[in-house]
Structure formats: structure tokens, C-alpha cells
Amino acid sequence: MGPPGAGKGTQAQLLKEQLKVPHISSGDLFRYHLRERTGLGQQAASYIHQGLLVPDEITIGIILDKVLGVSTQEGFLLDGFPRTVDQAVALDNTLAERSRRLDWVVFINVDEAELLHRLGGRYTCRECQAPHTLSETQGGDGKCSNCGGELYQRDDDRPEAVEQRLQVYQTETFPLLDYYRQRGLLIEVPGIGSVEDVNHRVLSALGQLPVDVN
Numbered sequence: 206m207g208p209p210g211a212g213k214g215t216q217a218q219l220l221k222e223q224l225k226v227p228h229i230s231s232g233d234l235f236r237y238h239l240r241e242r243t244g245l246g247q248q249a250a251s252y253i254h255q256g257l258l259v260p261d262e263i264t265i266g267i268i269l270d271k272v273l274g275v276s277t278q279e280g281f282l283l284d285g286f287p288r289t290v291d292q293a294v295a296l297d298n299t300l301a302e303r304s305r306r307l308d309w310v311v312f313i314n315v316d317e318a319e320l321l322h323r324l325g326g327r328y329t330c331r332e333c334q335a336p337h338t339l340s341e342t343q344g345g346d347g348k349c350s351n352c353g354g355e356l357y358q359r360d361d362d363r364p365e366a367v368e369q370r371l372q373v374y375q376t377e378t379f380p381l382l383d384y385y386r387q388r389g390l391l392i393e394v395p396g397i398g399s400v401e402d403v404n405h406r407v408l409s410a411l412g413q414l415p416v417d418v419n
């Protein structure tokens with residue numbers, strides 16, 4: 206778990222290799238079901254086409270379908286799910302029916318000022334659509350380093366929009382953090398520093414690295 210811009214997807218990709226477990230990404234699964242027009246995909250599409258949020262039951266169905274397909278000998282890594290306490294309860298119940306449970310919930314924490322800086326500093330090239338950061342933009346000539354195209358800020362990446370996304374995230378996530386904290390599952394890892402720094406902290410919190418001597 207972690208706010209948008211915390212680097213969850215990047216860390217999940219590394220952990221998948223390091224822990225040798227399947228990476229179950231809610232975003233990837235949604236795209237798969239929509240593309241293949243599965244039963245669940247068609248139900249989800251009918252809401253998306255009307256501009257409505259996909260109801261919890263469908264989201265839960267899509268994830269649990271995948272989780273239950275993992276052999277009981279294997280672990281798994283969830284990314285992007287659960288997002289609400291209702292989803293977390295549904296997940297716990299389904300796992301308990303199979304005598305399984307979550308081992309840990311890793312929360313990559315990044316403070317709001319840093320997130321605003323990271324997310325609000327995203328620029329896009331008008332020509333090749335490549336993403337650029339504020340520091341690249343300021344360090345260079347304000348043009349795309351790939352093709353020399355003009356850089357602009359998408360509406361989604363403007364500070365007001367970013368602030369709005371962070372508010373939505375906090376409203377839905379704080380109760381979920383409490384839910385896992387009360388169950389003793391929550392591990393909080395600072396999301397600052399390099400990708401390697403954060404990865405090292407996550408592995409060591411999961412007991413996958415020897416504790417640093419000093």
C-alpha cells in the first residue's frame with residue numbers, strides 16, 4: 206500500500222523477482238478482463254462506459270478469482286488491492302475459507318509535500334508523449350530530451366488535481382491502515398531515497414535481509 210507516486214508498482218516488480226512470488230496487480234487484472242471480455246470484464250465495462258465506479262463486488266471478484274488460482278504451496282503479492290475496508294474484509298474471509306491469510310501489509314509512506322513535488326512536477330512531451338520531471342525540465346532547455354519537442358503539464362498533473370487525488374486517497378486509505386494496524390500486520394517503510402534504498406528497507410522489514418550490524 207502507499208499513496209500515488211510512492212513507487213508501489215516499481216517495488217512490487219522488484220519483490221516479485223526477489224521473493225519469487227506471483228505479482229497480482231489490480232490494474233493489470235482489470236485490463237486483462239476488459240481486453241478478453243470475460244464475464245467479469247463485461248460487467249465492469251458496463252459501469253465504466255456509463256462513467257460510473259466499478260462496484261466493490263466486481264473488483265473483489267476479479268482479484269479473488271486470481272488469488273484462489275494461486276497454489277496453496279505458493280505465496281503471492283497483492284498490488285493495488287484492497288483499497289477499502291470492505292474489500293479487505295472480503296479478502297480476509299475468502300482467504301480464511303482456504304485456511305490462508307495475509308502475512309504482512311507493507312505501507313510505503315511518503316509525506317504530502319514530497320508527493321506534491323513528485324506528482325506535481327510531471328511534464329509530458331507533446332511530440333513523443335515521454336514523461337519528464339520538473340528537475341529535468343529546469344536542468345535542461347525546457348525541451349524533450351528524446352525528441353526536442355515542447356513539454357507541457359497535463360491537467361491530471363497540475364498541483365490542484367494532484368492535491369485532489371491525494372485527498373481521495375487519504376479518505377479511503379486511512380481506515381484501511383487502521384484495520385491492518387489493529388491486526389498487527391502493518392509494516393511502515395519510509396518511501397524516500399532511491400528505489401534501491403526503499404527496496405532494501407522493505408526486504409529487511411520482511412525479514413528477508415540480515416539486520417544491519419550498525
Ligand SMILES: [Zn+2]
Binds near residue numbers: 330331350351352353
Ligand atoms: Zn519527445
